[in-house]
Amino acid sequence: MPIIEKEKLNPHLFDADVEQEPIRKGFGKGLLVCGERNEKVVGLCADLTESTQMHLFRDKFPDRFVQIGVAEQNLATVASGMASMGKIPFITSYAMFSPGRNWEQIRTTICYNDQPVKIVGSHAGVSVGPDGGTHQALEDIAITRVIPRMMVLSPCDTIEAEKATLAAMDTSTPVYIRLGREKTPIITTKNTPFEVGKAQVFFQSEGELEIGIIATGGLVYNAIQASKKLEDEGVKVKLLNLSTIKPIDREAIISLAKETKAILTVEEHQVVGGMGSAVAEVLSEEHPTLLKFLGVHDQFGHSGTPAELIEEFGMGIQGIYNSALELRERL
Amino acid sequence: MPIMNEQKIKELNLKATDVRRSIVEMLLSAGSGHTAGPLGMADIFTALYFHILKHKPDDPFWSDRDRVILSNGHICPVLYATMAHSGYFPLEELKTLRKLGSRLQGHPHREYLPGIETSSGPLGSGLSQATGMALADRIDSGNSSERFFYCLLSDGEMNAGNTWEGGMLAGKEGLWNLIGIVDRNSIQIDGFTEDIMPLEPFKDKWESWNWHVIEIDGHNMEEIVDAVNQGKSVYNKPTMIIAHTIPGKGVREFERKYEWHGKPPNNEEAEMALREINDLRERIEAGGQN
Numbered sequence: 001m002p003i004i005e006k007e008k009l010n011p012h013l014f015d016a017d018v019e020q021e022p023i024r025k026g027f028g029k030g031l032l033v034c035g036e037r038n039e040k041v042v043g044l045c046a047d048l049t050e051s052t053q054m055h056l057f058r059d060k061f062p063d064r065f066v067q068i069g070v071a072e073q074n075l076a077t078v079a080s081g082m083a084s085m086g087k088i089p090f091i092t093s094y095a096m097f098s099p100g101r102n103w104e105q106i107r108t109t110i111c112y113n114d115q116p117v118k119i120v121g122s123h124a125g126v127s128v129g130p131d132g133g134t135h136q137a138l139e140d141i142a143i144t145r146v147i148p149r150m151m152v153l154s155p156c157d158t159i160e161a162e163k164a165t166l167a168a169m170d171t172s173t174p175v176y177i178r179l180g181r182e183k184t185p186i187i188t189t190k191n192t193p194f195e196v197g198k199a200q201v202f203f204q205s206e207g208e209l210e211i212g213i214i215a216t217g218g219l220v221y222n223a224i225q226a227s228k229k230l231e232d233e234g235v236k237v238k239l240l241n242l243s244t245i246k247p248i249d250r251e252a253i254i255s256l257a258k259e260t261k262a263i264l265t266v267e268e269h270q271v272v273g274g275m276g277s278a279v280a281e282v283l284s285e286e287h288p289t290l291l292k293f294l295g296v297h298d299q300f301g302h303s304g305t306p307a308e309l310i311e312e313f314g315m316g317i318q319g320i321y322n323s324a325l326e327l328r329e330r331l
Numbered sequence: 332m333p334i335m336n337e338q339k340i341k342e343l344n345l346k347a348t349d350v351r352r353s354i355v356e357m358l359l360s361a362g363s364g365h366t367a368g369p370l371g372m373a374d375i376f377t378a379l380y381f382h383i384l385k386h387k388p389d390d391p392f393w394s395d396r397d398r399v400i401l402s403n404g405h406i407c408p409v410l411y412a413t414m415a416h417s418g419y420f421p422l423e424e425l426k427t428l429r430k431l432g433s434r435l436q437g438h439p440h441r442e443y444l445p446g447i448e449t450s451s452g453p454l455g456s457g458l459s460q461a462t463g464m465a466l467a468d469r470i471d472s473g474n475s476s477e478r479f480f481y482c483l484l485s486d487g488e489m490n491a492g493n494t495w496e497g498g499m500l501a502g503k504e505g506l507w508n509l510i511g512i513v514d515r516n517s518i519q520i521d522g523f524t525e526d527i528m529p530l531e532p533f534k535d536k537w538e539s540w541n542w543h544v545i546e547i548d549g550h551n552m553e554e555i556v557d558a559v560n561q562g563k564s565v566y567n568k569p570t571m572i573i574a575h576t577i578p579g580k581g582v583r584e585f586e587r588k589y590e591w592h593g594k595p596p597n598n599e600e601a602e603m604a605l606r607e608i609n610d611l612r613e614r615i616e617a618g619g620q621n
Contacts (some may be wrong), residue, residue, distance in 0.1 A: 042470070063470060066500075074496035077456045081400075081463020084449060085471070089463075105456055105493065113450045158621055 008193070009202065010186050013224065020183040023218060024122045025191035027179055028053025030165025032088055035061045038169060042082055044068055044091045046075045052092035052122045052179075072098045076105040076117070083115035088169055095121025098174060100146050110174045111147045118168045119144070121210060123181040125268030126296065126313055127306040128291040136301035142273025145246045151175040151196070152246040154275070154330040155193030156220035157187045160243055163194040171196065180268070182306045184218040187241075197244050199252040203227040205236035210331070211324050212260035213239045214253070216267050216275045219315055223266050226320035234326060245275050253282050262290040262327050266320055268310075292327040294320060335556055339382070343552045346416065347377040348612040351581045353412035353425055355604045358595035361429040364437065367484065367578035367591040369409035371516050371549070375574055376413040378555040379481065388418035391445035397478055398448050398464055403440040403485035403514070405593075410447075411435050419446045454572020455491025458482050458511060462501040465479060465509040476583075479563060482511045484567075487519030490528045493577075501540030501569040509569040510562045511542075514549065516578040518589035537571045549574030582607045 012018050034041045035057050043057045044066045052271045058065040066082075072093055073325030079089035091098060099106050099119055110117045124137045145152045151173050155161040161179060168175040193200060199214070203224050211230065215223035219242050227237045240256055242249070257263060263283070278292040283289045296313055310316050314323065350373045379399065380386070387393045391517050401410050402605045408428065415422045420434070427433035430601045434444040438452030448459050461482035468476050488494055515533070517524045524530055543565040543573070547554040562570030578592070579585025582604040585596075594606055 014341035042467070066466065068500065069496075071499075073456070073493040074459045074500060077459030077493060077497065078463035078466065078500060080449070081455075081465075082467040083463075084460070085464050085467035087467050087470075108450065108453050109456050109460055148434040307444055 006279070008191070010189055013185070013187060014228070018185045020185050021158040022183050023155055023161045024181065026155065026161030027120055027165050027177065028056045030162035031057045032060060033162070034090070034166060034169040035064065038088060038191050040086060040088045041169060042066065042087045042089050044075055044089055046070055046072050046093040046098065048093055048122070051094070051118065054090075054092050070117040072102040073105050076102040076119070077109050079117040080109035080113060080115045083117050083159050088116060088118070090118045090120055092120045092122065094135060095124040095140040095178060096135055099140055100137060101290060103143055105107060106174070107147050108204045110316050111149045111188050114149060116172055116174060118175045118177065120179065122179040124178045125180055125217065125242060126301040126309040127180055127182045127268060128301070129182065129306040130303050132303040133300040138268070138270045138301060139273070140176070140178060141191045141245055141267070141269050141275055142277070145278060146273070149173050150246065151244070152178070152195070153243060154178040154216040154245055155243050156217060156241050157184060159186060159188045159190065159192070160194055167194070167196045175312065178217060180218040182218070185221045187221055187224065194243070195245045197249055199240040199244070199249040201238065202241045203239035205231045205238065207236055209236045209238050209260045211237050211261040211319050211328060212256040213237060213320070213324065214242050214256070214263060214265045214279055215239065216242045216245060219266050219268055222310070222317045222320055225294070225317040226324065229317065229321050230324055235324065237324070242275060245278055250282050250286065253259060253279055254286050257283050257287045257289040261331050262292070264292045264294060264320070264324050264327050266294045266315065268275060268315060271297055290330060292323055294323045308313050320328060335553055340552045342563035343377055343381055344615045345612060346381055347373045348581070348608055348615065349416055350377055350409065351608045352605060353415065353422070354408045355596060355601050355608065357408055357412065357425040359598065359601040360426045362595060363429060364408060364595050365405045365593050366585060366595055367518065367567045367588070368403070368406035368514065368516065369412075370582060370585060371576040371578045371580045372406055372409045372483070372514050373581065374550045374552065375555055376409045376514060378552055380413045380417045382556060383559050385477070388414070388446070391419060395478060398461070398480045400448050400457050400461040400464070400480065400482045401439060401451055402482055403454060403488055404451030406485070406514070407435075410439065414446055414595045420444070422494045428523045453489035454485070458484060458494050458501070459497030460495045461509055461511070462506060465501070465506040466504060468508060469506065476508060479510065480509045482509065484511055484513040484516065486513055486515050486524050486530060488514070489530050496540065498537065498540045505541070505563045505567040507565060507567055509570040510559060511569065513571060513573055514576055515573050516576045518578050518592055520589070520592050522589055534573060541568060543568045543570045544573060545570065546575065548578060549576035581611055
């Protein structure tokens with residue numbers, strides 16, 4: 001039997017009808033709480049208020065909401081100015097446009113300028129679906145984590161997104177929060193530990209471990225299911241939910257490498273520069289380990305249903321399972 | 332702000348020659364940097380720091396200060412020189428411009444030098460930051476705030492969409508506490524602005540975004556101060572002051588030549604420039620115009 005602390009994760013995690021909710025919804029709820037707790041919090045949006053779930057904040061705090069229009073460069077720079085006057089601005093758009101289109105403004109006026117703006121990019125990954133490749137951000141982790149001072153958070157479900165939003169408010173640095181569009185299963189509970197900079201063990205087989213899996217974002221659910229399937233087939237697995245990509249939990253990654261024989265990273269992002277690369281940066285220096293990167297390999301996304309695309313890119317439960325077995329064969 | 336009389340105007344004109352001299356000296360010492368823009372904006376910066384601004388050079392973080400947001404960071408020699416002359420830091424430090432370990436970075440860095448409100452250099456982002464500041468102040472203070480936000484811009488950076496995005500928002504929000512001053516010197520790196528990317532009818536563009544627009548001679552102290560006073564009294568609109576300036580102003584060899592946009596003077600050129608600035612000073616002392 002896998003070691004999953006029952007209180008730690010959703011007890012219905014393995015039910016066929018496990019409750020689902022878009023990760024972005026957790027952000028919307030979290031921002032509302034932030035607004036209530038701290039009057040310095042302001043919300044700015046680039047004409048996607050409901051899509052990014054900022055409408056809850058807008059309706060409750062209309063005087064602290066700024067409608068920027070379709071102008072993501074302005075979104076970042078106005079927020080920088082507001083932060084310099086003591087505000088804690090949250091800015092939202094699709095990840096493709098913020099931090100995509102406004103990267104230099106984020107680098108210079110927010111990070112170089114050391115203003116604690118919270119950049120919330122929704123609709124990340126191929127699971128955006130039918131809107132197609134223009135709207136599927138697959139590079140956002142790479143371009144945010146490379147900037148000095150930027151914290152990068154990638155919550156695994158709506159509950160963790162709410163916690164990440166509150167943590168971002170209380171952080172003195174710029175933060176990027178990556179959110180998915182589609183409904184994904186609720187993995188965690190209010191009591192699941194969440195600490196910025198700390199990876200959490202979400203699945204662990206008993207006995208001598210073979211494969212370590214590190215997953216982030218909405219794919220964590222598939223990674224849990226794949227872990228269970230692997231265990232059912234006799235492959236002993238340990239899975240980390242890496243919801244803080246920067247600052248990365250070096251200790252947890254190194255100890256996973258020591259406990260297992262090889263590690264599979266799973267992310268809805270280009271493998272170049274993404275979470276897997278961040279893991280490799282740690283391990284190649286500290287504890288060289290055989291790795292396999294499951295993600296998008298130098299391609300753009302395209303239209304399809306989210307489920308079809310997740311399968312096509314090998315990120316479904318079976319895809320993760322297969323990748324783990326391929327990795328095992330190399331041992 | 333105090334009323335301008337002939338004596339005050341003369342004092343400011345003389346102070347501007349001190350600033351110009353420092354600009355030439357610091358660029359010579361740095362061996363790189365921009366010459367035309369800083370010399371052209373010396374009168375406006377002098378008017379701001381020695382007459383218009385509510386500020387305390389010995390207390391740069393004083394919370395009630397007016398804010399100066401320099402959007403076109405590359406003209407920072409004029410900002411540094413004016414700040415040093417008004418007492419923010421020792422004049423000696425101007426010689427460290429662009430050198431290793433200096434607080435005077437090639438483009439200004441907020442964290443290095445108290446009194447710099449924002450790090451800038453990449454063009455087109457300053458007006459939006461100033462808009463964000465003015466907006467935040469209005470959220471906090473409503474109409475009771477006495478702070479003003481002065482954004483200094485170049486005409487070259489009007490090519491950038493980010494500038495217009497900020498302008499649209501400030502117009503939409505009716506930010507009366509925001510005053511933009513654009514250096515309309517008509518040059519940019521590759522040539523004259525109207526050849527590179529025409530801006531005219533420039534005034535109409537700002538008016539159409541709901542800004543109050545004033546055109547002035549950017550070397551005339553009375554016009555500079557009057558325009559700011561007018562801008563402060565306009566209800567419910569931000570003000571854009573289009574300041575027509577002569578790039579390289581004060582040194583005839585440099586004036587109106589876009590070649591001087593992005594290079595510093597060598598020894599001979601600096602000597603000549605300092606002589607010219609000295610002559611200018613003598614003319615002002617004798618009661619002439621700048």
